[in-house]
Amino acid sequence: MEFDFATPVERRHPSGGDWPSQKWHRYGEDVLPLWVADMDFASPPAVIEALRARVEHGVFGYGLVPDSLRETLCAWSAEHYGWAIEPGWQLWLPGVVPALHMASLALTEPGDGVLTVTPIYPPFLRVAERTGRRPQQAALQAPAAPGGPWRLDLAALEAAITPETRLLLWCHPHNPTGRVWTREELAGLMDLVERHDLYLVSDELHCDLLLDEGARHVPLAAEFSELASRILTLWAPSKTFNLAGLTTACAVIPDAGLRQRFARGIKGLIPDGNVLGLVAAEAAHAHGEPWRQALLAVLRGHRRTLVERVAGWPGVAMSPPESTYLAWLDLREARALEGAPQRLLLERAGVALSDGADFGWPGFARLNFGTTATQLEEALTRLDGVLR
Numbered sequence: 001m002e003f004d005f006a007t008p009v010e011r012r013h014p015s016g017g018d019w020p021s022q023k024w025h026r027y028g029e030d031v032l033p034l035w036v037a038d039m040d041f042a043s044p045p046a047v048i049e050a051l052r053a054r055v056e057h058g059v060f061g062y063g064l065v066p067d068s069l070r071e072t073l074c075a076w077s078a079e080h081y082g083w084a085i086e087p088g089w090q091l092w093l094p095g096v097v098p099a100l101h102m103a104s105l106a107l108t109e110p111g112d113g114v115l116t117v118t119p120i121y122p123p124f125l126r127v128a129e130r131t132g133r134r135p136q137q138a139a140l141q142a143p144a145a146p147g148g149p150w151r152l153d154l155a156a157l158e159a160a161i162t163p164e165t166r167l168l169l170w171c172h173p174h175n176p177t178g179r180v181w182t183r184e185e186l187a188g189l190m191d192l193v194e195r196h197d198l199y200l201v202s203d204e205l206h207c208d209l210l211l212d213e214g215a216r217h218v219p220l221a222a223e224f225s226e227l228a229s230r231i232l233t234l235w236a237p238s239k240t241f242n243l244a245g246l247t248t249a250c251a252v253i254p255d256a257g258l259r260q261r262f263a264r265g266i267k268g269l270i271p272d273g274n275v276l277g278l279v280a281a282e283a284a285h286a287h288g289e290p291w292r293q294a295l296l297a298v299l300r301g302h303r304r305t306l307v308e309r310v311a312g313w314p315g316v317a318m319s320p321p322e323s324t325y326l327a328w329l330d331l332r333e334a335r336a337l338e339g340a341p342q343r344l345l346l347e348r349a350g351v352a353l354s355d356g357a358d359f360g361w362p363g364f365a366r367l368n369f370g371t372t373a374t375q376l377e378e379a380l381t382r383l384d385g386v387l388r
Contacts, residue, residue, distance in 0.1 A: 106265020178321020
């Protein structure tokens with residue numbers, strides 16, 4: 001089946017209605033937005049058809065998570081990750097960001113430490129403060145040479161752990177660097193989790209967008225099943241199938257005690273499932289694999305394009321992302337952008353990137369290449385005019 005990833009979809013002024021988009025309406029009319037992590041591609045046809053059928057029913061009452069969705073996710077996990085999960089391990093939630101906050105409330109007490117590793121997806125950095133806990137951070141090890149890999153600094157992570165630390169918020173694969181963590185790095189991480197008696201929330205949202213041919217995701221809770229009583233895994237179709245606005249995610253918790261504690265802790269704090277989001281999630285995981293494979297081919301091509309262009313920008317470095325459609329640019333040595341690279345690129349090039357300061361690392365910016373080749377080329381040409 002052929003899928004169209006080439007024709008730009010009008011998102012700023014769609015015909016037939018006014019549907020404001022965070023990505024396309026935050027900045028001015030002349031700005032090309034390559035910032036927030038949603039793609040400019042239409043979602044899989046199978047998802048659109050399933051949603052159309054549900055909308056035509058005409059009644060949107062309080063829904064239940066269907067058994068068919070639970071079984072579909074079990075099948076997806078077994079096929080793609082080699083992890084045999086059970087329907088009863090799944091708690092469906094209205095998004096991963098609420099789940100991060102709910103985990104802090106359910107698994108820690110006021111004053112406990114909530115630790116994360118920077119740079120990191122910005123909501124991670126606000127969880128502790130918003131839930132009355134103590135924010136704690138450790139830094140990744142930046143590439144030793146331009147284009148090299150980001151690495152987990154286990155010594156820095158352990159140094160950040162205090163007797164108050166109770167929860168580690170983890171991202172696997174990593175947003176924003178695009179790293180796919182090695183078995184050795186993860187083993188060191190889990191050794192720290194066990195020795196310091198921590199819970200770990202593993203945000204695995206980008207796990208179905210590994211860009212290297214033949215790469216296969218292994219969930220943290222599958223790799224270290226002996227520590228399942230400490231691990232809460234978060235999945236969602238939002239990134240893989242471009243369904244972010246339908247706010248549907250799943251916490252997979254094999255350990256009954258941890259699952260019950262989490263479920264009790266979030267009771268009454270979140271709404272029931274989004275009926276359309278649940279329909280979309282099932283259709284995506286049941287019928288979206290051909291579309292996903294076609295998407296991966298497009299993203300690999302865009303990554304090659306981006307690597308070539310960045311090589312021509314003096315003072316700019318990028319480690320080629322191993323996953324997802326996000327690139328993490330080191331702009332600290334770009335002379336034209338001293339002090340405020342994201343703002344200056346917005347003003348001088350008319351291209352909106354995500355500010356690295358929001359991820360805990362000023363001087364960097366995150367670029368979203370999940371867009372059409374036409375739109376990506378226009379944005380890169382604009383950036384050439386400032387960075388070359």
